[in-house]
Amino acid sequence: xxSCVTAAIAVQECDEIAALHVSYGQxxxxxxxxAFEQITDFYRxxxxxxxxxxxxxxxxxxxxxxxxxxxxxxxxxxxxxPTSYVPFRNAHLLSxxxxxxxxxxxxxxxxxxxxxxxxxxPDCRPEFYEVFNxxxxxxxxxxxxxxxxxxxxxxxxxxxxxxxxxxxAPLHLSWSCYRETEIACGDCDSCALRxxxxxxxxxxxPIPYKKRE
Amino acid sequence: xxSCVTAAIAVQECDEIAALHVSYGQxxxxxxxxAFEQITDFYRxxxxxxxxxxxxxxxxxxxxxxxxxxxxxxxxxxxxxPTSYVPFRNAHLLSxxxxxxxxxxxxxxxxxxxxxxxxxxPDCRPEFYEVFNxxxxxxxxxxxxxxxxxxxxxxxxxxxxxxxxxxxAPLHLSWSCYRETEIACGDCDSCALRxxxxxxxxxxxPIPYKKRE
Numbered sequence: 471x472x473s474c475v476t477a478a479i480a481v482q483e484c485d486e487i488a489a490l491h492v493s494y495g496q497x498x499x500x501x502x503x504x505a506f507e508q509i510t511d512f513y514r515x516x517x518x519x520x521x522x523x524x525x526x527x528x529x530x531x532x533x534x535x536x537x538x539x540x541x542x543x544x545x546x547x548x549x550x551x552p553t554s555y556v557p558f559r560n561a562h563l564l565s566x567x568x569x570x571x572x573x574x575x576x577x578x579x580x581x582x583x584x585x586x587x588x589x590x591x592p593d594c595r596p597e598f599y600e601v602f603n604x605x606x607x608x609x610x611x612x613x614x615x616x617x618x619x620x621x622x623x624x625x626x627x628x629x630x631x632x633x634x635x636x637x638x639a640p641l642h643l644s645w646s647c648y649r650e651t652e653i654a655c656g657d658c659d660s661c662a663l664r665x666x667x668x669x670x671x672x673x674x675x676p677i678p679y680k681k682r683e
Numbered sequence: 684x685x686s687c688v689t690a691a692i693a694v695q696e697c698d699e700i701a702a703l704h705v706s707y708g709q710x711x712x713x714x715x716x717x718a719f720e721q722i723t724d725f726y727r728x729x730x731x732x733x734x735x736x737x738x739x740x741x742x743x744x745x746x747x748x749x750x751x752x753x754x755x756x757x758x759x760x761x762x763x764x765p766t767s768y769v770p771f772r773n774a775h776l777l778s779x780x781x782x783x784x785x786x787x788x789x790x791x792x793x794x795x796x797x798x799x800x801x802x803x804x805p806d807c808r809p810e811f812y813e814v815f816n817x818x819x820x821x822x823x824x825x826x827x828x829x830x831x832x833x834x835x836x837x838x839x840x841x842x843x844x845x846x847x848x849x850x851x852a853p854l855h856l857s858w859s860c861y862r863e864t865e866i867a868c869g870d871c872d873s874c875a876l877r878x879x880x881x882x883x884x885x886x887x888x889p890i891p892y893k894k895r896e
Contacts, residue, residue, distance in 0.1 A: 558782045
């Protein structure tokens with residue numbers, strides 16, 4: 471959902487769009503790839519790159535990529551980093567985006583990271599993106615000018631929902647559940663955050679759930 | 684060669700070693716993987732991870748990964764970034780290493796980047812590693828303590844050769860050529876830098892070359 475609304479914002483702000491998808495051996499990777507294809511179809515984005523870094527699953531250490539670790543029931547009050555944290559994942563996504571952007575000479579990378587109303591992943595904090603912007607400056611050609619844009623990072627989930635609706639983002643095509651691929655579980659961290667966002671926005675989430683509470 | 688000597692230094696400085704290989708669709712990837720296996724066998728390193736980020740070849744933009752761009756003859760006086768630059772490559776390598784290190788709870792990442800006596804890649808400069816260390820601090824769990832170590836970054840190639848010989852590093856098992864996989868061309872940037880290093884060290888490179896000049 472965050473990526474979908476971020477895409478809607480990028481479509482509005484940019485002349486030309488290229489869409490990147492990264493599978494990383496997560497449980498729901500086929501469903502997420504389907505969402506990527508449907509959302510990019512919706513926006514008629516032709517330039518697409520679907521990549522695979524399944525070594526993140528080999529590395530493991532996360533309930534999303536290691537089937538031996540259970541995807542825990544949501545606990546939105548918990549202050550610890552949840553088991554769904556995929557170690558340093560967003561550095562991989564951004565590295566791929568930077569390499570691609572440098573070659574095709576694009577200058578902005580939009581990513582739907584969310585800080586506060588989220589699971590507390592360290593690689594979703596604004597500082598991470600500030601440092602990454604500096605890394606791009608020192609690690610690419612002198613003429614390369616790329617910066618990362620995080621348009622929803624300070625928004626609450628309910629504000630992301632409202633922004634999406636306002637922009638006509640195809641939220642019905644997005645997928646957030648960490649566990650299921652046909653009917654969302656309604657019970658994992660990602661479902662719980664999304665459902666609470668819709669509820670606080672006074673709206674009904676258009677995707678199917680096993681339970682909504 | 685730089686990686687091989689860096690491995691020799693790591694073996695000397697650390698109690699426990701894990702070795703990471705990354706293929707990225709470069710022309711000589713099978714030969715480099717062979718070198719990785721032979722060098723890790725030499726050091727009896729059991730913990731190994733061989734990964735593949737061949738989307739870097741899909742992205743292209745480099746003579747190493749795009750067969751339509753010729754690997755140019757060496758020009759060691761050139762001040763521009765050569766066509767062999769693989770955009771932002773080292774950020775990918777380090778991201779994989781950080782994810783792995785965070786999961787297996789290792790705290791140092793050794794990488795054989797060389798600044799001065801090299802091809803002038805932006806992601807081989809000390810600043811790049813300083814910023815990356817900061818990125819690790821902000822992008823991983825609070826208890827994770829990982830830092831990148833670049834033991835050969837300020838050395839000249841001849842000093843790297845001498846350091847390798849001093850440590851008994853298996854330089855005969857290393858591979859540097861960008862073009863060939865059986866007999867090194869002696870003509871690309873990487874061969875030229877390596878050959879000059881051996882020459883300035885007053886030693887003969889043990890690997891076979893088509894020409895040595």
